[in-house]
Amino acid sequence: MKTSIADDIPLLSGPVQLSHSIIRTFVRNGDRVVDATCGNGNDTCLLAELVGPQGTVWAFDIQKTALEETSVRLAALGLEKRVQLVHTGHEFMYEYVVPTVSAVVFNLGYLPGGDRSIITRPDTTLRALDQSLQLLSPGGILAVTVYSGHAGGAHEKSSVFTWAAALPQQAFHSWRMGQVNTPANAPSFILIQKAV
Numbered sequence: 680m681k682t683s684i685a686d687d688i689p690l691l692s693g694p695v696q697l698s699h700s701i702i703r704t705f706v707r708n709g710d711r712v713v714d715a716t717c718g719n720g721n722d723t724c725l726l727a728e729l730v731g732p733q734g735t736v737w738a739f740d741i742q743k744t745a746l747e748e749t750s751v752r753l754a755a756l757g758l759e760k761r762v763q764l765v766h767t768g769h770e771f772m773y774e775y776v777v778p779t780v781s782a783v784v785f786n787l788g789y790l791p792g793g794d795r796s797i798i799t800r801p802d803t804t805l806r807a808l809d810q811s812l813q814l815l816s817p818g819g820i821l822a823v824t825v826y827s828g829h830a831g832g833a834h835e836k837s838s839v840f841t842w843a844a845a846l847p848q849q850a851f852h853s854w855r856m857g858q859v860n861t862p863a864n865a866p867s868f869i870l871i872q873k874a875v
């Protein structure tokens with residue numbers, strides 16, 4: 680898929696593109712990272728490419744079909760050895776992930792092309808976000824794409840924004856981003872960096 684007008688110019692046409700651009704800046708060869716919402720594997724594949732053969736990606740999803748789809752995509756790219764696909768909720772990531780990690784990526788909401796009633800939910804999302812901050816290395820990032828257009832999405836968005844705004848300023852650089860020329864319920868983006 681063409682993502683830029685020139686190979687070296689990333690397009691910032693939405694939060695996912697913004698997220699990927701930032702992930703590319705922060706994730707290095709050999710890193711450990713987490714995809715907290717594996718879904719169809721777009722973020723997992725990017726992370727697996729960036730961590731290289733010595734790195735590790737943990738990718739969580741509660742839907743087996745999502746992990747199976749991602750497994751096929753990873754195998755096609757020859758990246759499957761770098762990824763541990765975990766069929767459980769991201770609220771249990773602390774039991775699986777070896778600290779520390781340079782990035783944790785969330786893409787909230789429902790699986791595109793899947794069952795729209797299976798969504799991320801504020802209580803488990805906030806538990807997973809708390810664990811993510813514990814797992815991050817100094818300078819590491821937490822990237823969260825947030826959707827508010829589906830049922831339950833607005834509540835989750837306000838929960839995540841409130842959580843991010845309450846983080847201690849000395850410990851975390853907490854950013855809220857959204858396109859100002861799109862509808863109010865367009866997706867938005869939270870970026871948190873653990874202070875060094």
Ligand SMILES: C[S@@+](CC[C@H](N)C(=O)[O-])C[C@H]1O[C@@H](n2cnc3c(N)ncnc32)[C@H](O)[C@@H]1O
Nearest residue numbers: 716717718719720721722740741768769786790
């Ligand atoms: C918007 S999709 C993710 C898209 C994905 N990043 C991609 O690149 O295709 C959200 C995913 O979160 C998953 N999900 C919902 N609740 C979850 C939980 N508690 N833990 C992990 N994944 C969850 C859903 O099954 C769904 O696949």
